Amino acid sequence: MANSEAAEPCRGFWADTARILDGYLAEVPTHLLVMKIAEEVGEVVEAYLGMTGGNPRKGVHKTTEDVLDELADVILSAAVPMVDLAGGPEEAGRHMARRLGVVSAREVAEVAAVSANGWHGSFIAPHVLLRREDGTVLMLRRYNTGYRDGWLCPPAGRIEPGEDVLAAAIREAGEETGVTLRRDDAVFSHVMHRTAASLPGPCQAVSDYWFTFDRWVGEPHAAEPDKASEALWIDPAAPPADLIPYCAQALAAIGRGEAFSVRGWAEER
Template sequence: MIMADGERFKLPASVFVMAREAGRVLLLRRNNTGWMDGHFSLPAGRIKGGETLVSAARRELEEETSLVAKESALFLAHVLHSRNEDGQEWTGYFFECSRFDGSPYLNEPNKHDRLGWYEADQYPSPLVPYVAQALSAIRCSQPFSAYGWAATG
């Protein structure tokens, strides 16, 4: 995207939460959204104005799963710079959380039809592709990756 001189580029951001328990990761299956329905993903959402990344991650975890975590229990594990097929760029901030209260519950049945704990080496299929990439990067302790960009160099 070409910007006019002096125009500031704005990069939308989303947060993702990798809730962990006993070596397993909590995943949701998308349903009735019109985008990637049938694919599994982490609890996630866009950042609202006036909130920090970590407060957005805490909010999304609770909104989608009923799990309540303190902000101090969320740790940044990965940053993803993504470009969609239409050229729109955004960043994804993936947080890990293994301390939370409550039991997971499908809080948004209009957006998800399944919620469950899955072994890190046996994720269900299909996963949202950039989420699969981020989960793999986290497993390898890779703090950053890019998705949807043509290979260069």
């Protein structure tokens, strides 16, 4: 077997972690062992960007195996100071077992509580269309987000505590494009209820609320370059092929004057 494929003999996860601690990391102080976790998390992000092509300059240059390796390194980097702080591998293993029980019980309790009262919610995502006099609307090219990077979508996001959906839409548009919007200028345009296996919650569903603004203060641009690489104006009646599909469907529905649509449901007509 080649050296690159060789594996250390397995004595059990925590025993092997203790061997690492007592081996080449023996002289490393505890605070540096803890700080190393942050370094390893950064390497996971770098590998994931490399796998998804999130850095346009480098393109796709990593594999799923590379990401899995880095994730494993994060787990090991956290386990090493756990053994150190807990006082040994057995103690660290017992602490992990207790913590796993707490977390798993919390998740089960949350699902049970939702099921008991019969309510299952969909998340709400505000979307904003900034529309110029020529009818074109502003889109942002996603970058470094982990979802549909390289694709186009309008300013959009999530609702924060204390916000209604329109307040969230105005805030998100301001953060992402640098403009100032007024509630009185908002025109409700559409709501889409969509589902997909990748969406969160028990329903795996999101309700997208679309608002159109013909007036704003400021020059729209990609105000968060770490999340969007460019801003451009498109014709909503002839959107480019790299517009995220559910957004293209919503634009088409808005163009037909339809206030509501669904996407992804089994009984969709």
